[in-house]
Amino acid sequence: MSLASLPAMTPPASLTHTERVRLEALRYATGEESTTYVAIMRTFTGEIAGLLSDQSASEVGTRVAEQGIELEQDTVDDRLSYLVEHGNLARSPRETEARSLREYLQNRARYQLTQRGELVHRFVEELLGHTESAREVSTEMLGGILDGLSALADLDRSAIGSAAPEALARDIVTVFAQFERLVSSTRDFYTYLSQVLVRYDLDRAEFAVFKTALLDYLQRFVDEIARHMPQIADVLQRVEPNVPALCTRANTGQRLRGVDGEVARRSAGLDPADWPSLHAWFIGGAGRDSDAAGVRRLATDAMRALLVNLRRIATGGREQSRYSDLLTLAGWFAEADDDTAHALWAAAFGLYSCRHLAFVADDDGDPIPPTASWWRTPVADVPLALRRTGARTVRGRAGRREDYAAAKAARIAERARAEQRQAAALAEIGSHPGRLGTIRLSDDARTVLLDLYARALVGRGRPLAEGDIARAAVGDWELSVRRAPGAGTTVVSPAGRLELHDLALTVQPVEYQRQETG
CATH class of the missing domain: 1.10.10.10 (Winged helix-like DNA-binding domain superfamily/Winged helix DNA-binding domain)
Known part of the structure; x- marks a missing residue:
């Protein structure tokens, strides 16, 4: 539903x-x-x-x-x-x-x-098959919904128990079919209305026709909602206590079952879970107004948008659309032959075929002649007003392009300092060749050592068993990590104390490792 x-x-x-x-x-x-x-x-x-x-x-x-x-x-x-x-x-x-x-x-x-x-x-x-055309709201459904709910509200418990299930189901389904038609037509109407209200290509004659039709129709629509909403809300509140009994009686009798044994789904309204939608539209709920009241507010918003368009047309504001002009131009293109289309294109957009004539520039401060091809010329300084608004009025010199040379030099120097610190940290680690026991390192050397340790374990890809060795190298030094029960390594630095248990860490030159492997 x-x-x-x-x-x-x-x-x-x-x-x-x-x-x-x-x-x-x-x-x-x-x-x-x-x-x-x-x-x-x-x-x-x-x-x-x-x-x-x-x-x-x-x-x-x-x-x-x-x-x-x-x-x-x-x-x-x-x-x-x-x-x-x-x-x-x-x-x-x-x-x-x-x-x-x-x-x-x-x-x-x-x-x-x-x-x-x-x-x-x-x-x-x-x-x-959908067309972008206006569709009226089915306000005539409001009377049918009111009559249907009133008939259901007149049924007490005994009348519900003696009612024919087929007739009762027909009355309930009819109410919900009318309700769904009302909601869907309201959606379509406001969707079309929003598309028209945002258009800026309406001329005075089109706007006058649209304004008259919109004002008259919206007024009738709001009046219908205002007249029926209190009555439907009152009747609906009388019906709601009997909704479970109404649905149970309407579902009495032999029901269709699917191949999986489940009862087939019935029309909207024959399940008590369908009724809150009706309540929300006409009555509302905790913390929210009814949808019918929201529809009336939308009508007010449409009137306000209509006044905005009227103010634009009356004052001749800058914001306007070329929608109708472009449609007319597209029609000319569709009917023109090739030669006429080329001439029309040049006349409409001023885009002629390329002609590049080179001559010496008159201005010594601008050595590039204005007729030079942009394929082979440097980037031109375009004024900010021309870039953003298309205005050709000269309001001053074009802003200078940003020079990022200083920022680039600062980043390069920062990178060089980082590489120097890493080289110094590796040299400090290399000053403790062989198996590491308890050593004292600077914070930078400790960070490099832990990075080597993490890379060695990640490169291994699985937990270290007894006797397994994981290796990682940076520059001329390599760190070996071996599982050795009872062994341990302690690293002391200004940042704190790190203790590794049952692990033996060994630092040795990369060339030594290659010779040992060979």
Whole structure:
């Protein structure tokens, strides 16, 4: 049920695997071959008889050809397999009867529509047929909702227990169908309204027509909401205590069950969990106003936006759109031949073919002539006002470009000092060759030693067993770490005291290690 009145829920941090798999069913409508995929899906959804039928690749190819799209048999097979892989179609379990090998090869696989595929293609067709036009709000549904809720409110416990389940379910579903129509039409109306209100290409005549229609229609819409909302809210509060009993009675009788044994989902309103959306729209809740009151506030905001547009047109402000001009220009291009289009392009945008004429610059302070090609000339200093606003008025000299030479030299010097400190730390560690026991180091040397120790263990890739050795080298020195029960190394520095138990650390030159390995 797509009603926007349920309380806000915290969205999940990310889509689950099942949700990502479901979204794969939309891919066929957005790829490069979407035309052929949509044509194939229409053969399964175009007629009501196709919902329970299965088709082979050859039958699909024949029906697609009737739509004006010629596809080879192998291509149709590939397209159908793709749709099966993404959940839009399923392979039919029905066995194929063939009178010849050729007929068997053509009809060996049959395909049928899935529930997910039908749902997705219904949305695709609705989107393809959608037009960016105005749609009125279904305010006539307010009276129907009030009458339906009033009839339900008149039922007491005994009347509910004796009511016919089918009639009771029909009355409840009718109320929610009218409610969903009201909510969806309200959404569409305000979406269209927001698109129009932000446009700056409306001239005075268009604005006058739109203003009159909008003011009159919004006033009628707000009046309808104001007249029905208190009555519906009062009746709804009378109905809500009996909602569980109404749903239980409406669901009495034999119910459809799925292949997994679960009861099939029924229409909106026959589950008590559907009713809070109705309450939120007409009454509201703790800490939030009703959605009907929000709709009235939106009407006020639309009036305010309308006044902003009116002020812009009346004062001739700077902010304006060239939307209509560009549409007119695009129409001229569409109707022009090549020569006329080139001439129109040059006249509209001033972009003529390249002509580079070189001559000596008159200004000694600017040695680059203005006619030089920008491919071979240095970067020009563009004034800030011209860069940001396009204004050509000269308001002063262009700002000098930033010189990062000092910052670059400072970073290079900082890097050199860091390398010197590391070299001094390595030399200090190298002054203790052999197996390390208790040694005293500076903080820089201690940091380098611990870095070597960490790199040795990471390079080993697994915990050290007794007798295993891990090594890491920097510059001319190498550190060996060996698991040795009872051994230990203690490093004392101004930053503190570090003790390593059951580990033997040895420092030796890299050349010595190579000779020892050789």
